[in-house]
Amino acid sequence: MPNKIALFSAKPYDKTYFEQFRHEFDCQVDYFEVPLTEQNVQLCQGGYDAVCVFVNDTVNQAVLSQLSEFGCNIVALRCAGFNNVDLQAAENLNIRVCRVPSYSPEAVAEHTVGLMLTLSRKFHKAYNRVKEDNFSLNGLLGFNLFKKTVGIIGTGKIGHATINILKGFGCNILAFDPTETPIDDVAYVSLETLYKQADIISLHCPLTPQTHHLINQDSLALMREGVMIVNTSRGGLIDTDAMIKGLKARKIGYLGLDVYEQEANLFFEDLSNEIIDDDVFQRLLTFPNVLITGHQGFFTQEALTAIAQTTLGNIQLLNNQQDCLNQIKPS
Ligand code: NAI
Numbered sequence: 560m561p562n563k564i565a566l567f568s569a570k571p572y573d574k575t576y577f578e579q580f581r582h583e584f585d586c587q588v589d590y591f592e593v594p595l596t597e598q599n600v601q602l603c604q605g606g607y608d609a610v611c612v613f614v615n616d617t618v619n620q621a622v623l624s625q626l627s628e629f630g631c632n633i634v635a636l637r638c639a640g641f642n643n644v645d646l647q648a649a650e651n652l653n654i655r656v657c658r659v660p661s662y663s664p665e666a667v668a669e670h671t672v673g674l675m676l677t678l679s680r681k682f683h684k685a686y687n688r689v690k691e692d693n694f695s696l697n698g699l700l701g702f703n704l705f706k707k708t709v710g711i712i713g714t715g716k717i718g719h720a721t722i723n724i725l726k727g728f729g730c731n732i733l734a735f736d737p738t739e740t741p742i743d744d745v746a747y748v749s750l751e752t753l754y755k756q757a758d759i760i761s762l763h764c765p766l767t768p769q770t771h772h773l774i775n776q777d778s779l780a781l782m783r784e785g786v787m788i789v790n791t792s793r794g795g796l797i798d799t800d801a802m803i804k805g806l807k808a809r810k811i812g813y814l815g816l817d818v819y820e821q822e823a824n825l826f827f828e829d830l831s832n833e834i835i836d837d838d839v840f841q842r843l844l845t846f847p848n849v850l851i852t853g854h855q856g857f858f859t860q861e862a863l864t865a866i867a868q869t870t871l872g873n874i875q876l877l878n879n880q881q882d883c884l885n886q887i888k889p890s
């Protein structure tokens with residue numbers, strides 16, 4: 560019998576990549592466009608071995624209890640972050656949880672540096688201008704990344720890949736991570752020193768109770784005037800209201816976001832014909848020095864291939880009661 564998987568928040572590109580590899584792993588995949596929530600967990604009643612979820616699906620105690628009742632004992636995240644899963648509740652219910660810890664750190668790192676370059680060199684504005692035969696350079700003045708000090712918070716796989724790229728630009732790198740891994744030409748410093756000395760701050764740590772709103776009014780007060788802040792990690796790392804105040808006060812010179820605290824209500828959907836109710840998000844969009852992408856850091860061909868293969872492999876191992884290195888448990 561093939562492993563039966565209910566894949567939530569399914570997009571056409573998920574289907575393309577999972578269909579490409581599912582035979583290799585002897586799986587049947589049913590694709591549900593809706594996100595997994597307490598309201599629609601009923602969809603998992605069809606004898607599924609696993610649910611496959613993404614960053615904004617709800618995997619809380621209530622959802623997990625229902626899954627357990629339906630005999631579905633595997634939650635396979637097709638992403639690296641797992642802040643949306645109640646791991647303790649899963650363990651209590653004997654539900655095993657796995658993720659894809661490293662599908663392509665370079666995909667996110669390259670997107671991060673893309674945000675930095677677009678903010679500093681204003682590619683997005685230049686593109687529109689030239690399209691309209693406007694070749695004026697007024698307002699497009701940028702700055703060199705060469706010799707700038709970049710503060711990297713979180714030097715795991717993505718942080719490290721970002722550092723490797725930035726070293727090529729000739730940046731000075733400061734880093735903060737509770738677990739210090741020696742990296743050539745990188746100085747680990749306290750968070751306070753990083754905030755005070757960095758021209759650009761880039762976030763690459765997971766969202767945990769300790770890192771929630773790490774970037775807030777107090778941390779902002781320590782930063783340089785005109786600092787660039789880039790977040791491609793998780794929206795909850797940043798207190799968005801504090802960012803808006805910092806932008807209005809001209810303290811923040813540039814803000815690049817691929818993630819947003821309340822993104823679950825917005826991202827991954829075409830809302831171009833809808834009224835957006837989120838006034839905070841709408842305010843962010845009004846600033847000329849804010850660049851937002853809709854959680855697309857992971858979105859490369861290489862990453863989607865690795866995500867599909869690793870997720871299906873994880874499910875196969877767990878369903879066969881074999882050890883799975885990508886299984887996650889409560890700390
Ligand atoms: P990783 O686990 O390799 O590295 C995370 C690092 O953060 C570790 O070195 C850890 O020690 C450090 N860390 C933990 N607590 C910290 C704290 N309080 N302050 C500073 N550092 C701390 O994870 P990886 O693969 O580098 O991913 C990082 C994050 O990127 C993920 O948690 C996820 O939220 C996000 N992500 C975003 C994607 C996107 O499409 N925008 C795609 C993939 C991941």
